Amino acid sequence: MTVAGTLDATRVPTTRRYLMCPPRFFAVDYVINPWMDPSQPVDADLAMAQWTELRDTYRRLGHTVEEITPRPGLPDMVFAANSGTVIDGRVLGSRFRAPQRSAEAEHFRRWFVEHGYRDLTMPTKINEAEGDFAWTGGLLLAGTGFRTDPAAHGEAQEVLGVPVVSLRLTDPRYYHLDTALFVLAEATDTAPAQIAYYPDAFSPGTRRVLARLFPDAVLGDEADASCFGLNAVSDGRNVVLPLEAVSLADRLAARGYEPVLLDISELRKAGGGPKCCTLEIRK
Template identity: 85%
Template structure:
């Protein structure tokens, strides 16, 4: 086993912004997981979301909430509405018109909570849906939602290096459905990620192999249950309850896995990370 895998996993306290699924519904189709003919339950979605929120709080993380708005059933997927690095906020600009209005509600939340360094993008940019901060580099997805030009815009606004990755499977339309950061890089340690290789172009796979030779590689079963839409604090990893294969591999690497049921939220194409916008000061 590589030396990296034997290092103790250190959790880092996080601050998250979430939106309760008060108006959750599947009334339209903007990704392959959505089917308006399949009934959904707001009560079930709310119970699952609440358990996810409470899991974060039990781990010692801070969770703030933004008020849900009528007519915006996907607002629960807060990760798509902002990217925050070192207190700088890059807002979102949605590709689907059904979600466009969400961006302004999140911008107002940041303004009302004292953030002044806020930029709303000119290019299509679905925020942490397609941006993953590794502690040193921002991994940026494109192919289905976020415009490639948004990657350069993010680099200018956030002042961090950006590495572009191309997604090729429409089932994994956002980067956060195919990759997540397990442990951020520090001055003495490298970042570690987990990803589903078949979601990426050949060139992007080579980039990931070069940058993260010790990555945890997920299989199709992991990906199909949104296992790559996990959330990690560096030690504790929150995964969908079905992601047992990925959980076993993470446990071997020294991570502690906590399972949550996101089956109702998954009907709209969302999982733990989709519901979780991280605020990094």
């Protein structure tokens, strides 16, 4: 479903390449974030249908989607954003804090190697990849507070060769940066980057940093954040976000973006949304 807005001619989509993992073994068998409740039933078929619609939406928008084979015993492997950070063809892999997810890192590392990515480094610090890293086209915004170690920010700067800005998360519901912030449009030679974020997920100092760096940001509220509205994916014009994020969608449309609303309710039971399922590969 799309929300019509007054499209700004400057909102130009760019073709993206994504890596995704089908939720063939999706389940909520343990608790590693506040959204997970193993006592609540999970419909694996519905999760697959929602994931498939997300994948097919990207393809309809003109993007390339590659898939990695899921592995039994790794129900969160569907959340591919946590598997690596790729900028200019350089790959920084992941190292998970939760032991339940630690084996995922090696499966994704093998995928990158098998697909010709030779400039690949596995981190020595806890680093949950695009869960806590957001590339603006000029800066790597890096979250910490619950999952990724602060020292991983410096490691990312050395490996990827890009400037890193550290941001502190303080609300345990928004344990990854990608649950509270996403990049709407990357910086170009003629325009700064634009982001959307939920201020209350961050420390006071981090809020001041974000306001200074992105004075024109779209600000989300509690309703937007609690439905994972900030766990969105933008190609510079089209913004894929959860069905319930109606008020955020209206604000985006008013800025010239075209919201695309999808149902991710089953995936949200494990603390995931569109971005969690989507790793961007920047060559």
